[in-house]
Amino acid sequence: VDKDRDPVLGEFFTTESIETCADSIVRESIQNSVDARSGSRPVDVRFSVGCVTKSETGDLFLGLWEHVSVSDEEAGRLCAENGFRYVTVEDFGTTGLRGDPEDVMGDDGDEENEFYFFVRAEGKSPKTGQRGSWGIGKYTYLDVSMINTIFVLTARGGNGPVGGSGPLAIGMAVLKNHKLEGRAYMPDGYLCEVRPLTDGDDDEDAVLPFGPDSDMPEKISAAFNLQRADEPGLSVVVPYVPDELTYEELVRSVARNYGILIGWGDLEVTVVDETGDVATMDSDSILAVLGSLEDNSEREELIDELNLALWGVGLTPGDRTELGRHPLGKHPSWHTDGLMTEEQAKIIRDELAGGRSLAVRVPVPVTEKPDDVTRWSYLDVFFGSSEKKANKPHFYRQGLRISEIPSDTVSGLHALVIIDDEELAGFFGAAEGVSHVNVSSETKSFKGKYAYGANWLKFIKDAPAQILRLARSSEEDEDAGLAEEYFHIPEVEPEPEKEDEPETDPDDTGDIEDPVIPPIKRRVRPYTIAPLVGGGFSVTVNSEVPEGTVLTIDVAYDMPNGNPLKNWAPQDFRLDYMTVEVEGCNLTERSGNRITVASTGESLFKVSVRGFGSNRDLFVDVSLSEDS
Template identity: 30%
Template sequence: MTQWIFAQLSGAAVRRDPNETELFKTEQAGEDEYAGTDALVREVLQNSIDAGSGHGPVRVRFALHPHSSLPDDDRLATYFARLQPGLVYRDVEFNGSGVPQLNHGYLVCEDFGTRGLDGDPLLATDPQEGNPDCQDFFWFWRNIGRSGKTGDDLGRWGLGKTVYRAASRVGCMLGLTVRKSDGARLLMGQAVLRIHKYNGTEFAPEGFWCSGYNQAETPLPISHEKDLVQFASEWNLTRTDEPGLSVVVPYVADELKAESILRLVAVNFFVPILKQELIVDVAGPGLPGRNSEFRLDHTSIDHVCGKLSWTGKARQKLSNPPPLDFARDCLANADQAVPTNVLGESRVPVMDETAFSAATLAELRKRFALEQLVAIRVRAALPKKVGKAEIGELTVFLQRTPVADRYESYYVREGMTITRLNSKPSMRGTKGLVVVDPGPLASLLGDTEGPSHISWDTSNDERPNRVWKTWKGRVKFFVKIIDGLAELLTPPPDKVDFDLLSDFFSIEQVTAPQPKRKPKEGGERTRDFDPPDPTPHWYRMQGKTGGFTICDSSSLPTPEGAILRISVAYDLPSGNPMKHWSKFDFDFRKPKASSLNFKLANVKATAKAGNVIEMEIADPDFSLTVSGFDIHRDLIVRIDEVELEESQLDQYANSGEVAT
């Protein structure tokens, strides 16, 4: 007999209503968008990849089913009537038979090519340390916020399965597993609601759908064949006898869309798909082209990405499809990666000319300048609290492009895209991909990611502090690895380029004699003077069609609280352009009327006059881009550093303003 079992609360029990589901909600979700879609896709797929059997690719299927496909009312009452008291806080109404009065459908997530939930299904206490046996059943069903995963796994926090319950309007999930180790088929469910009373007794929020419990009061999985067959049939599972796990999410949020799942699979896991390690099927209404199901594998991912809309947030890598052709080239050349010296053995690592031999660096710079793909395996020491330091490695792929467009850079740890990491906004004309394979560095970086696995964050210090020393500076080094390598491979020019502006300012003198230059031996003409040493600045300006960008420079560190004054005017045949600026040219105080566009990163920009902007720098990685000027006129841009009194600097530092 199947039933729900909740633990009774004793007088000494701490009363806590769970809120783990809030950890998996995306910031600033759009209208009609389920805020947990990204977390659902990432957690389901990373758990399946971690459980791979090692024979062939892992295959995962997401299937959204409409309300009309739910089991009949008698069966729904069997599943959910006991949950009614714990769902009062969600305003879920039930009819007299105990059926939730909801119009939502359900989601089925199934994986294949995995080991299923192996281990002792009756285990109720932590397994002994060092036990080589997998206890997946224990960790999946009997723990929340605790994990048996190691540094070689994508997940760490033990909260991944929370995404199933978070997507359910009734706060529960039901799961059928077929185990690779013994072929056993086991069924169980879990609900996490609120503290509630049932028949006058107070119960804990967590409960199990099971076949009863043993003398140790351990909930028992359902194994009766009739119950298993009925469950698989009425919830439309596709699994027969293949090992793996099938999870049903009943009454799933209406905002969860099949196209969103498909798009997020492509962004977050395109690398293992291209490597033929992962196949994902997505079925449900609303898919492009009136299709009922799409498959993402290494042969179809380009076609599928071409069918999807890419109008999402750039910060989440949803404004463009992933760079599939570039990634294929990178993966094909991974074995040719050039290793650096071991960095950071005595201090925090830095990316400078000591990372390579002089000959190697010269060759890499040459290839980068010729727009060839460059693959570099960056190696750095990772000091441990106990024992000798480990050597952490990742591979960086860089390639310059003929046009100075802005490209998204991708950081991929063990097959999963870390979506909030990117190159700095001012870096243009360079494609970048970072791949972190399993190893010590993947272990460290995984521990810094937090439950949502979207960034390498040095504020998540509890887990890394258990193993590593002086790790924060090293993590920051790897976060900026694309920027550091791109700057190293693009050295500043050491010779005067006399032809740089010849297309704009060269005037042929047809009547006057041309100056003659003294030729070198062999006939090459040269100048008789050495080029002047450039004056280094902590900022730099980069021109673009119809505008300019001002951003940080690698030459000097950015001063704290720095302010730049930017004066702009159209050039004139004579006179001072700044003094002759006209509001009919453009007006920074009225950018829309002047058709000007501003893009800011870590600065606060204030119009001090119609052609003067002051930039307050909030972070060393800053940029200001202004576009929309008349492309048929020459633009003069003057940059001045604003000197502040000490009292003004203190006032600025304590203002609490953070620019975006």
Template identity: 30%
Template sequence: MVNQPLPQWRFRAMAPSEPNQNPIQGEFFSANLPERFIRESVQNSLDARAGREPVTVRFTIGGPERAVPVERTGRYLKGLQRHFEAVMRAESGSLAKDSDRRRELRSRVALLKEPLPFLIVEDFGTTGLQGDITANEIQAQGNDFWGFFRSIGISPKGEDAGGSWGLGKWVFPDASKLNAFLGVTRRTGETRFLLMGQAMLKLHELDGSKYPPVGFFAAGSKDDDRYWLPMPVESAGLRRRRGGVSEGAAACFVQAAMSEFGLRRAGEPGTSVVIPHPKDELTEPANLVRAAIRQYFHPIVAGDLVVEVAAPEEPTRRIDAATIVDEARRTGDGPEDDPEQRAEALIRAITLARWGNGQEDGLVEADARRKQPVIAADQVEQLRARYNDGRRLAFRVWSKVGGKSNSFTVLLEGDDSLDTGHDYYVRGHLHIPRMDYLTRHRARALIVVDNTSDLGHLLRDAEGPAHEKWRADAPRLKEKGWPAAAERVREVQNAAARILEALAEKPADVRRDALSDLFPADTGGRRGPGPARPGPSPIPSENRLSLRIHRVPGGFRLRPVGDQDPSGKTFEVRMAYDVARGTTTTALSRFDAGLRAGCPDFSLRNGQLHVQAEECEADVRSENELHLSVRGPDFSLGVTGFDERDLVVKVLPVEYATVEDHEEEVRTV
């Protein structure tokens, strides 16, 4: 018989010389708690898929009815209380006595003496947390147990996985009012269960010692802190280790915990996570159902994923390919949904995805490269007629990564009921939600990239830890050495818009001023050859703007013309992405429409764009407008962070900004 210690919570005492650091993972996640909790937990399960059968992820809300009684909570909190209380005391010390935050902290400490409600996340059809449970190297490629419990900011996952930053597991302690969780896993090829837990608190002091934020619920040990490695409690022993109680007691602890929390894990491999005292947002079934549909409608429709949500005194809600539309309609909208995330909009996207699953043999070939026609000339008229007739279109769009051809899928349908386009981007199984590149067309698009392709790997490196957006300037693209990475990212982002523009254009209509878009010009000058267009009269020559626009990577820069000195002058600067047909006013109006719909093309307010001002002041007035006050003759104003679409920049002296008779504009590419 092997002896194994019973578990307890333990934090490793720090040496006085160790640097102080608090967790900052939360800074990387902007979605609300149910969204990010569902997103990251399901992603982990899909990355551990065992075969071709769908992965099932079940969320069980324990609720007060099933809470662990007070007399039995100690076995799951032993050792955690004193550290949790130390953190709460430290934070409360800097707060006013009657502050809401201090009252909240006191209420959290009180939870330790109350029954323990819980939230369970279990996956089926997965491999469990594979890998050597004793490993703790700097890198452990393929060791999921190490990645889940022993690394932060380092991922053991391969290139084909959805996650890659090693930060997504932060959602589990973040979901708990105690900032802690327990995990039970059974791995493929094994009969034992492994139980271990992790707490993510803050740096704190206790009894004269300093402790790090991370602690573990692990098998007890008499080892000195310097040599202590937290090990899981096993339902069956591996090999003899020092100290502890009989194997039977440890095995009984694991089995008792599984029964206490109602885990359904029996003979199947997979992982179950217990969230003690879940935060309030996660105890409402509709929040979990809504988030699951939003984040994972594509793999659900494809038959790769099933999500179940169970709560006391309610029938279990099963979201699969057959029920997803009914569940979306039953759950309805959230309180602050943007247009693309409302139930009816998602149902339309789900219907488009379902249609697209049967179009593999009927895909139209298209080219993502900007220097090539996106659609072959001999197909444009036929496709335009089909689109104008209200029929859906499916494209296989080609790009090149490192000289190798890669393709992705674009599904399109027109919808005149939309104020602005709705576009949904999916890499593998993962929905990339913060992407809006279809604002100029009343259409719906679903863009799907194969996660196992070179293009999928490149786009994975273009994402941040929250996997919410593809950034053409993401640092990891350069670190990984992807050739022409920014161009590849933008090709995928703008593929649907380019196809729609090709279908909307009429070849017989020739823009005589088209070439003027290719060259920066002095403000106030004519934009191209051909007869002058009727329109507003120019600003008088004595008040002509003394500015010139220069194209720079990702944006533009305004500078004085020659040796002219515009010091003391103030200008209104407005910007928008250009439109295929129309004037500067049309482009600005389209931007305003997107802003009213809650999805502007860009924003000067949210940090997406970068403003660099030298010898001038730039006062941001709206998402696409700033006031420029020139302070010196060598002033420079740069705005970057745009994608590669043609950009319209309109500049007016403030004294003429509201006079309709005067208009001056600058275009750049």
């Protein structure tokens, strides 16, 4: 049977790494379950780790092993084992896989035809702007199975859905292309009913699920201890899972990736292990579950972020600072005038100086081509105090943690970027890769779709650091003279001027006058170094320079004797852990005690570095040269 294929599989299997195979299956399954929510109650997802013997599975694997063995020799050896581990994923309070199970053609715009897109299509999805939108995430399940096989059981809600309420059951395997007994086989295999379509040609068989009149739904349910009776929803069985997919890893992954959505009351998750131990995560218990995880920096970060998110979700409009709208049709930039008023900047500074949490709303226009109709949306940034010097901001789209987005760190603060509004969530989701851990303006779903799309994507990623920059820059009085009280700035070597030698009269016997020694003119530095409020410094180039001009900054703690730069050590500080803000240039290096930037040719060329303590003097060495 040939599938409806788009060429996305290679991208899926080579995409950005995520932390564990538990992360892979947790992130994909829950986002699809939340998208399929059928009412106002929280979606309920249940993960269960179990063991079963081959005899207990009956004929469910009949005819499969010979294909597995020739397709993957190592996987084929698993056949000799008497028992195996499996994971089941079941959701409740959802719609199940809707649509006509006899629909073999599909319609890309049909949002209530999930059965077709899950079973028959590849690289396609009816979903737009939702948590999972690649139509290929189901391959996560197949990838986690060491024999690339899953069993699917679904019951469907609604009033008399086409094809009935179910349950419907089907087994799916995606192997490599292979030959068996001289016959070539395509990758896809099914445990299914094979018969002509009800209204089709009697001579043409189709792959169809087993229905409620078959005993197959009950066989699958009994073999793997599924909990579904007749409630609408989806149950997926992943057999032959690796040893590293454990109960503990599943609990940690749920807490890591969906702790905020659980805390907000939109999701409840249960994890059960082989011995019957149960972890229940809901809005009442999620903090306790996080506290029970292994004691490390990630646990503390997750607890702090969840507390910050819970504080932010209950805010009223008056509790937030809402920035100004960026002018439409103008290149998106945080340097555009009018985004933050002096009053707003003072509010932000005062709240943070007082150790209080802060919420800032940032309006963002979404203009989709070709109609070019702009719909205003927004993101929220929550700031909360942190004992760590530098923290990476974390981004959440509709409760899902998009974990690998590069963004400048913020000093002494946690920063959460919450993208929950449907318009901006659709924009951001279109830029996500298949594993939803990063964003790129080059994805198929995003590229060319939005006006200034790539620029707005960068605007969003830069939001936490740029909000703080705008708030702080309004109070800074960067006096170069004052800088000398805080920094040791290497002197620029003087350049004496040559004077014409006066003509002398050889017959002149008068008194010899003292020679006039002209003052030595010092070379004017092409840059200004200034202290920043709260600890740090800025370097501003004093005049326009060509694009590509390189500014190199080396920093160390000053010392009375010796060379500070040669005596710098990583335990002093690391610039890659500090907040670095650049204007009119691109950051090309940030490591150890060196920063290198290249000018973009704009009138303002400035670098600001924050995160130093205020009790130590700094030695700042700056060099400026055109890039050759």
